[in-house]
Amino acid sequence: MVHFYYHPDRFQVYQVKSLLDAAGVPCFIKNEFIQGAMGEVSPLDCEPELWLNDAEWQIKATQVLESFKAEQQALSQGDKNDWACRSCGEINEYQFALCWQCQSVRV
Ligand SMILES: [Zn+2]
Known part of the structure; x- marks a missing residue:
């Protein structure tokens, strides 16, 4: 066993x-x-x-x-994917809640 x-x-x-x-x-x-x-x-x-x-x-x-x-x-991929900022289009890594480029909140 x-x-x-x-x-x-x-x-x-x-x-x-x-x-x-x-x-x-x-x-x-x-x-x-x-x-x-x-x-x-x-x-x-x-x-x-x-x-x-x-x-x-x-x-x-x-x-x-x-x-x-x-x-x-x-x-559970929703929160494990890189995401694109809605304001500036920057791609951010999934662990960030704010866009590193323009500080917009992830939507
Ligand atoms: Zn942005």
């Missing part, structure tokens, strides 16, 4: 799990049943982890995960 994936947002973990299921990759989630024990176990121990039944599935599973990540990135 190999530990394959972990994410602080458990829904992500379940989403990857169902993608792997759909792709025919044998996998399971560890820690999903100790949710009720929160408080007795350290919170980190309660986070679900995605495991593969066998290391031979790792390559296929990684491909599935990569395309999942690419999809997610495409979804």
